[in-house]
Amino acid sequence: MAFDPDSKLSDLLAGGYHLSTRLQALFISRPLDRRGQEEAMAFSQELSRVFAASMSMLNSNAVAPEVRTGNSSGVSTPAKDKRARSDNGEVVTPSKKSREEGLTRKEITPSPHKDGYQWRKYGQKKIQNYNFSRYYFKCNRHRRCEAKKKVQQQDGGRGRLPPMFEVTYVNEHTCHELRASDDAAARMVSPWTTSRHHALAGVVDTARGGDGGGLFDLLPHIIGGGCAEENEAMVSCLAAVVSGSVPSPPPPSGWPPAPEASASDPGASFVPPAASGRSASVADDGAMMMMVVDDTGFSWDPWWSFCPVEEAAGHQLVTNRNQHHGPMHMDDAGGLADAVWPEHTCGAWRRA
DNA sequence: ACCATTTGACCAGG
DNA sequence: CCTGGTCAAATGGT
Secondary structure (H helix, E strand, O other): OOOOHHHHHHHHHHHHHHHHHHHHHHHHHOOOOHHHHHHHHHHHHHHHHHHHHHHHHHHHOOOOOEEEEOEOOOOOOOOOOOOOEOOOOOEOOOOHHHHHHOOEEEEEEOOOOOOOOOEEEEEEEEOOOOOOEEEEEEEOOOOOOOOEEEEEEOOOOOOOOOOOEEEEEEOOOOHHHHHHHHOHHHHHOOHHHHHHHHHHHHHHHHHOOOOOOOHHHHHHHHHHHOOHHHHHHHHHHHHHHHOOOOOOOOOOOOOOOOOOOEOOEHHHOOOOOOOOOEEEEEEEOOEEEEEEEOOOOOEEOHHHHEOOOOOOOOOOEOOOOOOOOOOOOOOOOOOOOOOEOOOOOHHHHHHO
8 A cells, every 4th residue: 555544643643652751751850941841842732733633634534433313324323303393394392302312412432531521420321232331421510501421332342442432412511601600700710720720620639539531632632722821731730740749649449440530539530550640631621631641651541441341230320429519520431440451552542 | 427339210202 | 011311319438
């Protein structure tokens, strides 16, 4: 073949990986002075370019197909021919369910948890014809936000292939408006300040046992952000964490890890056993993004780290009711903790 | 007592 | 009646 996109992507990502290790080395070698920050910025910007190119290639290869119900799609969807009108042409008031189905979007992704929102798990159920339970999440950014999502790990994806998840989003997010109306004071804070605040909060949160995420998941934010301030936010967070100012959370005592992580329960939070715990987070205007980097330079994402293995218990489990005790600061990292991969295969996956 | 986690059951739709 | 989706109560750890 004259042109092998997989190979090119692999080279590109290898270059990005190399850059990221140099960036880490920069933080480790010395405190960041002005010059160090400039270097870090240069690395960061180069990373942005690498990742932008990678994302572009991935998109053109249609790695993660996304469909809306109602459109033609490759994803099997139950019959959703919801008539908006009766036979005589009258408008029929749709049921709640059909209304929700009209606002349904499906996505196949290896990394179902990073979509810019915080989610609260409210149910888990074994579904017929699936080896893996389905997990139910509601938006956790605002109590009255009706956005929900279902995550279904797909069968297959064993061996060296990444586990793929079918994520079904239901309802549009209204948390933005709800939050804006709830918290007028927050609007006084500049986006940058807010972003940094969340980033720092995320570092603290991570120190107390936040969940992990993948460097890969940062791509859209690195790319989407692009501005010097956001890069600086990421750099400063990375610096704080890599320099060791933030202690690493201890690994969970048991395995599989507890399905849910919470800010107040470090022991329940998930850190992959091989991850020695360099973790950091960047913010997406309220949505926390985190990653864990181990000493080998691999970034860990809990979902990426899970090996698709049959669940021991097939019965229904429902977790984490909020019980009106305030918001739960957790991501949906939990719930799919079926197993861990014994060795790094992410490189092979991500080339695949 | 508080809070995270688990369990069992209810409900609606097909 | 079955299944998917959701909820309230129970349980357990600190």
